[in-house]
Amino acid sequence: MTVTIYDVAREAGVSMATVSRVVNNNPNVKPQTRKKVYEAIERLGYRPNAVARGLASKKTTTVGVVIPDIANANFAEVARGIEDIANMYHYNIILCNADKRKEKEIRVINTLLEKQVDGLLFMGGVVTDEHIQAFNTSNVPIVLCATTDEKGTMPSVDIDHETAAYDAVRKLIGEGHTRIAMISGTLQDPANGYARYQGYKRALEESGIALDESLVRVGNYRYESGIEAVQYFLELGERPTAVFAATDEMAIGAIHGIQDAGLSVPEDFSVIGVDNIRMASMVRPLLTTVAQPMYDIGAVSMRLLTKLMKKENVEQARVTLHHELIVRNSVAPRG
Amino acid sequence: MTVTIYDVAREAGVSMATVSRVVNNNPNVKPQTRKKVYEAIERLGYRPNAVARGLASKKTTTVGVVIPDIANANFAEVARGIEDIANMYHYNIILCNADKRKEKEIRVINTLLEKQVDGLLFMGGVVTDEHIQAFNTSNVPIVLCATTDEKGTMPSVDIDHETAAYDAVRKLIGEGHTRIAMISGTLQDPANGYARYQGYKRALEESGIALDESLVRVGNYRYESGIEAVQYFLELGERPTAVFAATDEMAIGAIHGIQDAGLSVPEDFSVIGVDNIRMASMVRPLLTTVAQPMYDIGAVSMRLLTKLMKKENVEQARVTLHHELIVRNSVAPRG
DNA sequence: CTGTTAGCGCCTTCAT
């Protein structure tokens, strides 16, 4: 049924070892022999069995990527960065989704490890002690991609979320706003949640603006929660004039919530987000936001992983990439 | 270094076979023995090696999913359907992206086959003869998911794109529109391209509306091409009053292009799309569109694949799921 | 209910 290396060897009149060599591009094969083997492979339609190869060589040349949330808009771009570098180093990558459920994330990590991947990328979710515990059972390197662990013990590639938020709010303050609301993520989320909230607080503090807790709403990162938050803000006695959303998707919800109430962005209300998802350019007005270098986050984390897999020594295992304010049309000076 | 089934056997004072049995939930093990083995596993931190297991059993309990375009908005929802069913049948799924490049799609298919997946899902891309040829070298079942091959030789799960387009255009006609433009996909794409164009033509024909080729623009499925198309329409002497876009993303581009020109949707211009991507509800006005049952497409195709993998006999290997018109706010009667 | 024994398809020394 299935044709094996042995069949090819017989067909070509050589030994299995030789076939193995040509399949693996080992230079120690006479060109003529190589040709014979290739012909036999062609004739028989031989396809190497990666499972057997993995068992024998103890390497699978594949890295597993766990995606806590496949619907996350950042994901595709990060994945592209990962893949480009992976291809460059001849690794296959396999993606596994975990639906944002911690239990499933752990399960997926274990599945990938059982499959003997040569390395693991954990992308953009919250990293708990349970995760760390699962990571610790691994004897292949793991790097966090677009996230970090609080303790800072794992290799990781991410931006400085606190400063990103800080810069966004500074932009609003720079335009003269003082009543600045925030639509936050859950504060249990260190990166997209807590850190961004801290950045908001710091920017206000530095400008001598008192923090007004009634101006902070916790959302769930989704569009709808942006709408809800803004509806709440609009009913406040003393309305804010600007809102900082911890993610673009919530920022876009905010824009629409404001527009649905008959107000205009940015004339009546300025809105700024973080992430620079593709949709930020697919909304009216175009969203002003702080861009994360998604592609680079993916590329750099994969590059870091290749080094770790090759046991090259890396100077800096926690890298922080730069974010950038993207000025578009959703922020205006206070009227 | 790595602990194997053999180590566990020694530690528990049983044979490898017994350890294998408990790991695989074979009922033929005395509870007491089972307990001993579990304890040994715990003590040693044993993790089964899926590669070795795959080689020995000739099954990997994993199915590969090739994703021609990871940025495609439908993808996440389809993937969710696939996964839910896969979990139900205890299959792991591994995703492989191919960046919409045919050459890479073929490569990914081969990689997955080399990895000895038990089945393959090819999701939503154009299926060429080269694809078919690659599929034919497989000795595991393959099903097309959210796409079909022209010849109709492969198992597949999809909607009827021609009728979906037809229904969308009928809706426009029902509202009194007669000058109806279309933003099409590339006509080489049988499903999202050609079939939807055919549906457009049929709807016009049936209503006695002459096809005006100047009202058809070919886009590339992306937002920007929706904007461009509509800019072109707006410069026409006799403007259309409604536009049918072959995909929601182009439809949303159309909405914004119209708005950017100072006109209103749907007052000045009706817009309808196909797909019902999540963003269709994240735009103003909300997009009227024809919904594809993405989750179901994923779920049904995975279910079909499980049957094929178990060699159960399936009555109908090409299934067509129903689409549905979702009336929202982007279509109005002709003014 | 448990142990023994062959492989699964390939890589990898070690000879030659």
Added chain:
DNA sequence: ATGAAGGCGCTAACAG
């Protein structure tokens, strides 16, 4: 430059 042979870690009959 090539071949022979011993595993890699596990499953699957087959015996008992």
